[in-house]
Amino acid sequence: MTVQAVVFDIGNVLIEWQPENFFDREVGEERRREMFAAIDLHAMNDRIDSGENFSKVVRETEAAHPDFAHEIAMWHDRWLELAAPVIPHSVRLMRALRSKGIPVHALTNFGVETFALAQTEYDFLTEFDMAFVSGHLQVIKPAPAIYAAVEAGTGLTGEALLFADDRPDNVAAAEARGWRAHLFDGPEGWAARLVAEGLLTEEDAA
Known part of the structure; x- marks a missing residue:
């Protein structure tokens, strides 16, 4: 056939689609490694990919992890730079x-x-x-x-x-x-x- x-x-x-590369550039590899070790951001993204609201999921994650709130906000506010x-x-x-x-x-x-x-x-x-x-x-x-x-x-x-x-x-x-x-x-x-x-x-x- x-x-x-x-x-x-x-x-x-x-x-x-390599979000780690974006964060390495923006906050440095060490800070990025700390964040990804503390928070399962790929699981967060799976929730979005499964149909949950993009803004709601990211803002919830941001609120739950105030030590990384600035960085998590970038996942939402600068998303097109992640997908590039x-x-x-x-x-x-x-x-x-x-x-x-x-x-x-x-x-x-x-x-x-x-x-x-x-x-x-x-x-x-x-x-x-x-x-x-x-x-x-x-x-x-x-x-x-x-x-x-x-x-x-x-x-x-x-x-x-x-x-x-x-x-x-x-x-x-x-x-x-x-x-x-x-x-x-x-x-x-x-x-x-x-x-x-x-x-x-x-x-x-x-």
């Missing part, structure tokens, strides 16, 4: 696929409010044929239900879908459903996979 749709994760595939920069080659690949008439979807752990905010900054996030956003679905990868939502929405299953994600657990969950999947560790490898699948030429994928 040939691939009938390509599914992109967003964080660390189309846009870098764009990975330009990946965006070119996404647009090259769409120019060939290949449906391109997003399957992403992203909050309702943060996804809308990101769309105001990154126009390519409005270009998917369908976007399956965890905050709206109220379930995050790698839960099987979020992959089932893609299948229900697209009408495609198994090897008809090719999925790229930077996390091994998310890739394994897709493969468990019979999807073709690619563990993203840079746009060059993803480009090569799209060429190998016959979806793009080497020129298209450059």
Whole structure:
């Protein structure tokens, strides 16, 4: 079976998502390490990605940890600086696929409010044929239900879908459903996979 749709994760595939790097720059590595040791900020973000209100969750966390209130506020007030920069080659690949008439979807752990905010900054996030956003679905990868939502929405299953994600657990969950999947560790490898699948030429994928 040939691939009938390509599914992109967003964080660390189309846009870098490394909050630690932001805080290293802003407050220094030592202070950042102290904060991340004291507070599970990735768990906080999972709540947002699961559909809880962005401002409410961050402000609650800020209030609960006054020693780091200033830094936690940055997660909210400067969020677009955390979700940066764009990975330009990946965006070119996404647009090259769409120019060939290949449906391109997003399957992403992203909050309702943060996804809308990101769309105001990154126009390519409005270009998917369908976007399956965890905050709206109220379930995050790698839960099987979020992959089932893609299948229900697209009408495609198994090897008809090719999925790229930077996390091994998310890739394994897709493969468990019979999807073709690619563990993203840079746009060059993803480009090569799209060429190998016959979806793009080497020129298209450059």
